[in-house]
Each structure stands twice: as structure tokens, then as C-alpha cells.
Amino acid sequence: MTTAVKDLSQDRQKQMISAHYAKLARAREDGRKVVYTFVPGNLTELLNNLGLLPVLPEINALQSGMRGKTGDYIHIAEKAGHSEDVCTYVKADIGMLKSGNVGPTGEPLPKPDLLLLSYTGCFTFLKWFELLKREYDCPVVMLHVPYQGDGRITEPMRKYVADQLRDEVIPALEKLAGRKVDYDLLREQLKLSALAENDLVWVLESAKHRPSPIDAYFGGVYYIGPIFTSFRGTTDAVEYYQLLHGEIQQRLDDGLGPVTPEGTLQEEKYRIVVEGPPNWTSFREFWRMFYGEGAVVVASSYTKVGGLYDRGFRHDPSRPLETLADYCMGCYTNLSLPDRINLLEKYINDYAADGFLINSVKSCNSFSAGQLLILRELEKRTGRSGGFIESDLVDPRYFSAANIKNRLESYFQMVEAKRARS
Amino acid sequence: MSLATQEAPMAAGELADLVGSATRLYEDLELKAVRDWKANDPARRAIGFLPVYVPREVIHAAGALPVGIMGGGDQIEIVRGDSYFQSYICHLPRSVIELAVSGRLGALDGFVFPSICDVIRNLSGMFKVLMAEKWVHYLDLPQNFDRASGGKFYRHEMATIANGVSALTGIEVTNERLRDSIRLYNENRRALADLQALRVQSPWLVPATEYYLLLRASYLLPPEAHTQMVRDYMRLSRTSQRHAQDNIRVMVRGAFCEQPPLGLLRTLERAGCYLVDDDFVLGARFIPEPLPEDGDPWQALIDGFLYKSLPTASKYDVNATKEAEVVQRARDVRADGVLLIAPSFCDPALLDQPMLARALDKAGIPYTSFKYAEDTGQFQVIREQAGTFADAIKLWGTK
Ligand code: SF4
Ligand code: SF4
Numbered sequence: 001m002t003t004a005v006k007d008l009s010q011d012r013q014k015q016m017i018s019a020h021y022a023k024l025a026r027a028r029e030d031g032r033k034v035v036y037t038f039v040p041g042n043l044t045e046l047l048n049n050l051g052l053l054p055v056l057p058e059i060n061a062l063q064s065g066m067r068g069k070t071g072d073y074i075h076i077a078e079k080a081g082h083s084e085d086v087c088t089y090v091k092a093d094i095g096m097l098k099s100g101n102v103g104p105t106g107e108p109l110p111k112p113d114l115l116l117l118s119y120t121g122c123f124t125f126l127k128w129f130e131l132l133k134r135e136y137d138c139p140v141v142m143l144h145v146p147y148q149g150d151g152r153i154t155e156p157m158r159k160y161v162a163d164q165l166r167d168e169v170i171p172a173l174e175k176l177a178g179r180k181v182d183y184d185l186l187r188e189q190l191k192l193s194a195l196a197e198n199d200l201v202w203v204l205e206s207a208k209h210r211p212s213p214i215d216a217y218f219g220g221v222y223y224i225g226p227i228f229t230s231f232r233g234t235t236d237a238v239e240y241y242q243l244l245h246g247e248i249q250q251r252l253d254d255g256l257g258p259v260t261p262e263g264t265l266q267e268e269k270y271r272i273v274v275e276g277p278p279n280w281t282s283f284r285e286f287w288r289m290f291y292g293e294g295a296v297v298v299a300s301s302y303t304k305v306g307g308l309y310d311r312g313f314r315h316d317p318s319r320p321l322e323t324l325a326d327y328c329m330g331c332y333t334n335l336s337l338p339d340r341i342n343l344l345e346k347y348i349n350d351y352a353a354d355g356f357l358i359n360s361v362k363s364c365n366s367f368s369a370g371q372l373l374i375l376r377e378l379e380k381r382t383g384r385s386g387g388f389i390e391s392d393l394v395d396p397r398y399f400s401a402a403n404i405k406n407r408l409e410s411y412f413q414m415v416e417a418k419r420a421r422s
Numbered sequence: 423m424s425l426a427t428q429e430a431p432m433a434a435g436e437l438a439d440l441v442g443s444a445t446r447l448y449e450d451l452e453l454k455a456v457r458d459w460k461a462n463d464p465a466r467r468a469i470g471f472l473p474v475y476v477p478r479e480v481i482h483a484a485g486a487l488p489v490g491i492m493g494g495g496d497q498i499e500i501v502r503g504d505s506y507f508q509s510y511i512c513h514l515p516r517s518v519i520e521l522a523v524s525g526r527l528g529a530l531d532g533f534v535f536p537s538i539c540d541v542i543r544n545l546s547g548m549f550k551v552l553m554a555e556k557w558v559h560y561l562d563l564p565q566n567f568d569r570a571s572g573g574k575f576y577r578h579e580m581a582t583i584a585n586g587v588s589a590l591t592g593i594e595v596t597n598e599r600l601r602d603s604i605r606l607y608n609e610n611r612r613a614l615a616d617l618q619a620l621r622v623q624s625p626w627l628v629p630a631t632e633y634y635l636l637l638r639a640s641y642l643l644p645p646e647a648h649t650q651m652v653r654d655y656m657r658l659s660r661t662s663q664r665h666a667q668d669n670i671r672v673m674v675r676g677a678f679c680e681q682p683p684l685g686l687l688r689t690l691e692r693a694g695c696y697l698v699d700d701d702f703v704l705g706a707r708f709i710p711e712p713l714p715e716d717g718d719p720w721q722a723l724i725d726g727f728l729y730k731s732l733p734t735a736s737k738y739d740v741n742a743t744k745e746a747e748v749v750q751r752a753r754d755v756r757a758d759g760v761l762l763i764a765p766s767f768c769d770p771a772l773l774d775q776p777m778l779a780r781a782l783d784k785a786g787i788p789y790t791s792f793k794y795a796e797d798t799g800q801f802q803v804i805r806e807q808a809g810t811f812a813d814a815i816k817l818w819g820t821k
Contacts, residue, residue: 081775081776081779082772082773082776083764083772083773083775085510085767085768085769086772086773087769087773090773122540123540123543123769124540124769126565126738127735127773128773130738130739130773130777131773131776131777133742134742134780140740142565142566142738142740143566144564144565146562146575147537147560147562149535149543149547149559149560149561149562150559150560156575157575160571160574160578164571167570167571168568336547336560337544337547337548337550338547338551341551362508362510364540365511365540365541365769366540366543368510368511369511369515369541369544369545370506370544371508372507372508373506373551377551390508
């Protein structure tokens with residue numbers, strides 16, 4: 001592998017994130033209001049439109065995981081009465097809160113002025129904010145986002161979400177912000193969202209080439225950062241994705257494989273589709289188990305949790321509330337299980353994958369319940385090898401490196417053997 | 423060792439017969455009762471529904487029998503179900519899948535999966551894959567408790583169910599039919615409320631296992647038959663020779679979905695606890711009060727759900743009143759203590775627990791908590807825990 005070179009896009013993203021945390025740190029002095037909300041189905045454009053600052057507790061949890069803090073945080077939450085069995089994102093957040101709510105920059109995060117509860121794709125979000133509501137003296141605004149149980153978004157579903165936005169969510173946000181939503185600005189923002197979405201899709205689909213210039217899981221989680229969090233609908237995001245697009249185009253032109261922490265991957269031996277979130281506490285180690293074997297993830301479902309754009313959805317400035325509704329309902333974990341199977345099958349075929357792998361995380365029933373059926377169905381439908389490993393998002397107790405490495409090695413051998421046979 | 427290990431005397435005579443019938447229904451995992459009901463008329467259809475709540479009136483008004491699916495308890499060996507779920511997922515879905523793939527749910531013509539948690543939600547999709555020939559519907563109950571938005575959406579959801587079931591039965595859900603169904607279920611609500619009142623007043627007349635079996639029977643019987651069963655039970659129980667024991671009165675929370683095995687209920691009683699309130703089989707009495715029997719029947723169901731349904735972990739608590747409610751309820755039923763129980767790996771129940779525990783602490787109401795699974799077979803630890811809890815209350819508690 002060649003030596004790692006920092007991409008400009010990576011620097012750009014870092015600057016954007018630090019600027020956001022700096023704003024959060026100064027929120028009180030600057031008189032800015034803070035809204036806690038979740039990644040899937042987030043309403044970033046609206047919050048930005050009103051000058052409100054979002055905090056995303058899942059991002060805090062994953063960043064704490066990457067910084068090796070979640071073991072302690074989870075322990076604190078469990079000592080405070082939370083069960084060992086439940087989602088560790090919630091416990092990591094509660095433990096962090098009980099430890100002073102210090103963010104990744106070392107400064108405490110501001111308390112929320114409002115909890116914006118959209119539970120797109122996950123019921124645990126409901127409980128999470130019920131718990132936070134009891135820690136902070138602030139209002140909660142509910143946005144009920146219906147699930148695509150029948151595999152599609154119907155007009156009454158769309159109307160229900162749009163009505164809630166217009167009649168409940170927006171008035172509450174406006175009250176907090178002390179000003180009205182600027183709809184002209186919102187349309188501009190949505191236009192910018194769509195521009196960034198175009199580039200993101202282009203980047204993700206670049207993995208259809210051989211060799212793939214990206215890793216759509218381990219690299220992908222960085223690529224989705226700005227658009228899934230506080231930057232969708234901003235010029236910052238548009239510029240970031242243009243920069244990224246340019247860099248990936250260059251890699252394609254140069255016939256290069258994906259960037260890894262140890263430089264460019266020289267030989268693409270296996271093309272894999274991955275279902276399920278990554279592990280954050282041993283993220284690098286986990287990644288190494290893939291690139292060390294020459295495995296490249298060419299498509300993943302996790303990079304669709306905060307928006308599923310590669311089926312054609314784009315934020316549409318001509319119908320702001322309806323488009324926000326469609327966005328909320330379209331996130332990956334809001335898809336029915338049969339539709340998740342269809343999507344993964346399509347990825348396996350479209351990206352000419354050698355096989356697929358499920359990382360089943362203990363925390364997340366939203367992802368995990370039903371994954372063994374997904375495994376069977378995909379094997380049946382595609383004839384490609386399926387692998388299954390278990391870990392967790394941020395609980396280091398559930399990342400057994402030796403075990404996972406063994407399983408992955410056997411899995412890649414299985415892929416190899418199957419390939420040899422055919 | 424517990425100070426009191428008395429148990430309610432066994433039912434005798436007619437009462438024993440009635441309890442026996444309820445027990446047979448509880449054990450009827452092959453759904454023979456449903457097959458028999460359907461055999462009387464080949465046009466009959468039956469619709470299975472999962473915990474917690476579905477508007478049974480709508481299914482009933484479309485001419486089908488709503489049948490509650492509560493898992494397999496400790497009564498079936500899981501042969502294939504485990505291969506569909508990781509070890510860290512609760513037990514209920516694996517026994518439900520076991521029931522499905524073993525053909526035991528064959529008497530059912532369709533399924534409704536209410537929104538309660540991600541496991542049940544995803545299970546609905548698994549059914550769509552595994553039982554592609556059946557009608558499978560995911561019911562998104564509103565978490566927005568506003569008539570104008572959540573109510574409107576719920577009306578549409580109910581209409582979807584009505585259309586789905588009507589397509590199977592050929593019977594349209596008219597307002598008149600729906601009002602008739604509401605009337606029947608109101609009778610059932612009244613009977614169950616009376617039974618609950620009797621239990622609060624004289625818990626020795628309504629042992630926990632019998633109460634539980636009666637609730638479960640409501641998930642297999644047509645409403646009028648079940649109402650009759652409850653009424654008969656009360657009549658017989660009142661005249662039984664059962665007397666009060668020196669037990670404490672406990673309220674149970676956390677068992678709204680996966681159900682504890684009967685043995686666990688027996689264990690609690692043997693440990694000296696009268697169960698005076700609980701959230702078992704919650705869908706059977708989720709809206710405890712009768713609904714209006716005239717006017718717009720859909721609105722009656724909507725308002726029932728939005729404004730009258732019981733608090734539970736799977737429902738978002740808009741105004742953060744669950745603490746006050748649990749304390750008030752414990753006082754209303756004169757509970758000496760509360761058992762916060764939860765199925766292993768159940769996010770909704772387990773994430774609710776710290777909130778309830780804190781409220782009980784503040785109110786000075788003793789509580790203890792433990793986990794179970796529907797197939798828990800060893801009760802020694804639970805018996806000791808419940809026994810110690812009961813003893814502590816008897817010696818130093820609020821009695
Ligand atoms: S259950 Fe999954 S989606 Fe929900 S909060 Fe936990 S990790 Fe996130
Ligand atoms: S027991 Fe809990 S986690 Fe399991 S299906 Fe029921 S509510 Fe969901």
C-alpha cells in the first residue's frame with residue numbers, strides 16, 4: 001500500500017465540523033438556541049433556516065466510541081439503572097451527559113432548548129428522548145414519521161408528515177427561534193441539498209467501477225458525514241461534495257483503489273456489499289480486517305440511514321414540506337424488510353459484488369431483527385456468499401476482534417472457493 | 423425464606439370447569455378453537471394480531487375474528503425460530519416464527535402487526551416474506567396524539583385494515599356494523615373492568631393465574647363468548663370458598679408484550695404476592711372505558727386510542743405524566759409494592775424502567791425488578807426475590 005495522503009475534502013470536512021462545534025460552544029453567549037434531534041429524517045434545512053443549532057446525540061455516541069470513551073459512559077449508565085440489554089447509543093449518551101456532556105472538542109455541549117423527536121426508523125429514539133426530557137427542562141416536539149410497512153410512501157402518509165411539519169413542528173421551531181421560516185431561503189437550501197445529493201450519489205456509485213475508487217462503508221461513513229448531519233442545504237456541503245467528486249474522479253482516472261488508513265489499496269480482491277452499522281470502538285481495527293484481505297465494500301446500507309438518494313430521491317424545492325416528508329420516510333431503516341432485501345439484492349448485482357456481509361449489532365433492533373432472514377433470502381436470490389458477524393456500535397464488550405477476524409477470514413476463503421468453482 | 427407461601431385454593435366444581443376451558447384455550451397453540459369456529463361457516467375468516475393493541479372492532483366489523491398472537495410461551499420447543507434471530511433479541515418473535523413456520527397459524531387468513539417496537543415492526547416484513555400468500559399489514563398507530571393530525575392519520579390506517587379484511591370476507595365495514603362491534607366490545611370492557619375491580623377489592627377471589635387465563639381467552643373467543651366467560655367466572659368465584667391470606671398486594675408493570683409464563687405468576691403468588699394490577703395482555707383492555715355507541719364510530723375508536731388508552735412503554739408519553747400515572751395507579755389499587763418486570767432484551771420495557779423506578783422511589787412506594795422470558799423455566803431466584811420483597815413489606819412496609 002502507498003502512504004496515506006490527506007485529501008482536501010477530508011480537511012474541509014474537519015473544518016466544517018470544528019466550526020460547528022465552535023458555534024455550539026458559543027451558543028449561549030451568542031444567544032443561539034440549540035435543538036437536539038436524530039440523524040435519520042433530520043430537518044437540518046429547517047433548523048438552519050431559523051438559525052437553530054442542531055446536536056445529534058447519535059453522533060456524540062459514535063464519536064465518543066471512536067475516542068474510546070463509551071466503555072466508561074455505558075458503565076455509568078448501567079450503574080444508574082439502565083439495563084445491559086438495551087441500545088448502547090442511548091447508554092453512551094446518558095453516560096456522557098452524567099460525565100459533563102463534554103463534546104469531541106473538549107468543551108461541554110450546550111443543553112437543548114428543544115428536543116425535536118422524529119423517530120424515523122427506530123422506536124428506541126422515542127425512549128431516548130423520553131429519558132432526556134427528564135434530564136432537561138425543555139419542550140419536546142414530536143414528528144411521527146410513518147413506516148413504509150407496505151414498501152411505499154402513500155399520499156396520506158406524506159400528508160400526515162407535511163401537516164405535522166406545518167401545524168406543529170414549524171410553529172414550535174419558530175417560537176423558539178423568535179422568527180418565521182423564510183420560505184424563499186428554504187427553497188434555496190433545498191436546491192443546495194439536491195446539488196450535494198447528486199454528488200454524493202455519484203461518489204457512491206463510482207464503486208461500480210473496477211477497481212472501486214472508494215470503500216463505500218469504511219470510507220463511506222466519512223462521505224456521508226456532512227449531508228447526514230448539520231450541513232445539508234448549505235454551500236459548505238455543496239462545496240465539500242464537489243471537492244470529493246473531483247478527488248474520486250481523479251482516482252478513477254488514475255485507476256486507483258480506495259484510500260485506507262495505510263494508503264491506497266493496491267489490489268481489489270473481493271467486492272463486498274455490507275448490511276448493518278460498523279463498530280466504532282475498534283473502527284480502524286475492523287477496517288483493517290477488510291483491507292488487509294484486499295476486500296473493498298462497494299455498497300452498504302448503513303450509508304443510507306440518513307437518506308436514501310441512489311434510488312432517485314432528491315430534495316425538491318418546489319414542494320418544500322412534502323419533500324421533507326418524503327426524505328424522512330425514505331431513510332433506509334424506515335424501509336420494510338422485503339424492500340431492504342430488494343435494495344441489497346440490487347446492490348449485489350449492480351455493484352457486481354462477490355458476496356455480502358451482515359454486521360449485526362447488538363444495540364440496534366431496528367437493523368438487526370430479521371437480518372438472518374435477509375441473509376437467507378439474499379443467498380437464495382443472488383447465489384452469492386453471505387457472511388454474518390456480530391458486534392456492537394459503541395460497547396467495547398461486544399467487539400471480539402479475534403472472533404470477528406476468524407469469521408471474516410473464513411468468509412473470504414468461502415468467497416474465493418466459490419469464485420474458483422464458477 | 424418467605425414468611426408466607428400460601429396459594430389460593432384450587433378452583434372446584436363449575437369454577438374449575440371454567441378455568442379448565444380457559445386453560446385449554448391458553449394451551450391451544452394449534453388454534454383449534456379458531457378452526458372450529460371457522461368450520462361452522464366456510465365464509466368465516468380469522469385475523470391474527472400481535473401485541474400490544476389493534477382496534478379489534480374494525481376486524482370484527484369486517485366479519486372476521488380477531489385472534490391475538492402472544493408467542494408460544496413455554497409451551498413449544500423452538501426448532502427453527504432461533505435460526506431467525508440473534509441471541510440478543512427477545513424471545514417472543516422466535517416463538518411467533520416457530521408457530522408460523524410449523525404451520526400452527528394456518529387457521530389465520532391475515533395478520534396485523536401494530537407499531538410497538540422495531541422487533542415487531544421487522545417481524546411484519548418477515549411475515550411478508552415467509553407467508554407471501556397471506557394478507558399481512560403493519561398498523562402504524564399514531565404517536566402524535568392530536569386529533570387533527572394523528573387522529574386523521576389513524577382514521578386512514580383503520581380504513582386500510584377495514585379494506586384489507588373486507589377483501590377477505592366480502593363484508594364491508596359500514597358505520598352500523600362498526601357501532602355494533604363497538605357495542606359488543608364495550609360489553610367486554612365492562613366485564614373486564616368489573617373483574618379488575620373485584621380483584622382490587624378481594625384479590626383472593628381472583629388468583630393471578632386465573633385472571634391471566636381469562637385475559638388470554640379474550641384473544642381467541644368471539645367477544646360475546648368471552649364476556650359471558652368473565653361474567654360466569656365472577657359469579658362462581660364470588661361464591662367460592664376462597665379466603666384472604668396474609669399476602670402483600672403488588673402491581674406489575676413491563677409485561678405488555680412478551681408474556682411471563684404461567685409458572686412465573688404462580689411463583690409470585692407462592693412468594694406471598696397478590697397481583698392487584700398488571701399490564702399483561704394489555705391489548706385486551708388498552709382502552710378500559712366503553713366507547714360512545716352512537717355518532718361516528720371511527721371517531722369513537724380514534725378518541726379512545728388518543729385520549730383514553732392506558733399508558734405503556736410503547737406509547738410516547740407526550741406530557742411526561744407516566745411517573746404520576748404509575749404512582750397514582752399504585753395508590754388506586756392500594757398496592758403495597760410494585761414489580762417492575764421486563765422481558766430480556768426488550769428495549770421499550772427496559773428503557774422505561776428507570777423512569778418508573780425513579781417515580782416510585784420518590785413516592786416512597788417499594789419496588790423490585792427482574793427480567794424474564796416467555797420460556798423461563800427456573801423460578802427459584804424470582805421466588806426468593808419476590809419472597810424477600812413481600813417479607814420486607816410485611817415487616818417494615820406500608821401495610
Ligand atoms: S436502536 Fe439502532 S437506530 Fe435506534 S437509537 Fe439504537 S442504534 Fe440508533
Ligand atoms: S418483548 Fe419488547 S422488544 Fe420484544 S417484541 Fe415485544 S416490545 Fe418488542
